[in-house]
Amino acid sequence: MDRSPAGLRLNVETDPGIVFCPACGVQAVADGRQQRLLHDIGVFGVPVLLVWSRRTWRCRQHSCPQVSWGEETQLAPPRKHFTTRAITWAVNQLLTRDVVISALARDLQVGWRTLWKAIEGPLQERLKEISDQASVEALGLDEHVWRHCGPHKNRMITGVVDHTRPKRGKDGKTKPFARLLDVQVGRSGAVAEDWLASQGKEFASKIRIAAIDPYRGYANAISATLKEADMVVDIFHVTKLASQALDEVRRRVQQDTLGRRGHAKDPLYRARRLLLTGANHLTEKMATKLDALLQEGDPNWEVTITWTVYQKLIDAYQQPDSHDMVTLIDALKDLGVPPAWSEARGGADS
Ligand SMILES: [Zn+2]
Missing domain, CATH: 1.20.1320 (phosphoenolpyruvate carboxylase, domain 3)
Incomplete structure (x- = not known):
């Protein structure tokens, strides 16, 4: 690890292990390292640069089409100059805070174009997820107990779940599906009703099915806010x-x-x-x-x-x-x- 006014440089590598050729399955031979620089999230107020000694491998079969290759890890997406967590962090910042890309780029000590190239794809994916969420057709309300360690009592929470079924699979069937949309403290009709009201009329108008815990409070909230929806117990x-x-x-x-x-x-x-x-x-x-x-x-x-x-x-x-x-x-x-x-x-x- 080197520390300088420009930030921290950390040398990283993966654990050694036995690797097999992705093309023919024969055990591979180590073929040296290549250094790759990855921008990571800063710590202690300074930027962090990872120097990744990326292992390269060679196939020992002469006839194999896969001559050599470099290792892949979850640390960084292929062909990117950033760690996976730096990309996730930047996308989350853009979606949840009022920040501009150039400010994020400054934090990571890169040019904004470099950062934009890395996050454009992941950001589009997240935006698509969010817009899909806007057309929830089957909504679930589900109670959970939130257990506290310490003097506080257990609290009830209401989980809001998207049960909209994805398109049919190859076998013509769809499987039960659940994606957590939100969590609210409290288990009452009022909590559910407030949440539904805060989503707006457009959101409510698309819901065809409301799946609930067999609990009267939720049933009342659905009757009051989603008059068109069929109610079922989940x-x-x-x-x-x-x-x-x-x-x-x-x-x-x-x-x-x-x-x-x-x-x-x-x-x-x-x-x-x-x-x-x-x-x-x-x-x-x-x-x-x-x-x-x-x-x-x-x-x-x-x-x-x-x-x-x-x-x-x-x-x-x-x-x-x-x-x-x-x-x-x-x-x-x-x-x-x-x-x-x-x-x-x-x-x-x-
Ligand atoms: Zn091979």
Whole structure:
């Protein structure tokens, strides 16, 4: 490390290790170092320059197209004169503070053009993320407990989550998706309502689905602010409620048919884990076993019917189209699902 009025110069290198040729997979031979200069975030009020002794490697196979190459690390993006964290820092400064690029460039002791070339791409990416966030179609409200170490009591917080589904994958399906948008202290309808109000009318008008904890305060906030949105209990709580209901039916049928609680050898007791497994995750062997156990332990089909509804409900939450999902949940409700599940639709009609 050299310290001068111009700043700190730090010599850095990666840990040595065995490296293989990216083209043919043969163990590579070390082929010296090349020094690369990387501008980093300043410390103690002075700029920092990293002198990276970048390892270069050579392939020992004469016929291999990959003759030699330099190492890549997370420390710095390829072909940039800055560390990854310096780029992230500069982008964050531009997005969150009222600073100009030339001021940031001065802090890093580079020309503004040099800095701009390095951050233009990452900055555009971040701006795109932010604009995507503006078209949230499915919004989630979720309570968390914030645990304090020390004399303070635990505090409740409300997490605001973007559940907007990405485009369908190659298999035509989409997976449940959650991206944290914001966190607010407190767990009340007022907290949720204030947050929604602060996002503006345009944001609110795009929300089609509101997924919430089964909590009345959130339901009231959604009813008051997002009149057009369908309200559903989010998948984690639905799964929990639905599996509880299925478990209750199983235990009741056990009691009815055996006159006692389930024991380790009873068919329904043995089926308890298989019942809660998603149907698309059951192997043929598991499905055959479940079928046999139900035939034996569920003479009146009560568990079997509940299981079918449970599976349909879980499946409904995997529907790529949110409208299909709401229709399916409504249809299930009309079928007369067990009372505990009516919470699957929140809001005025719950
Ligand atoms: Zn090779």
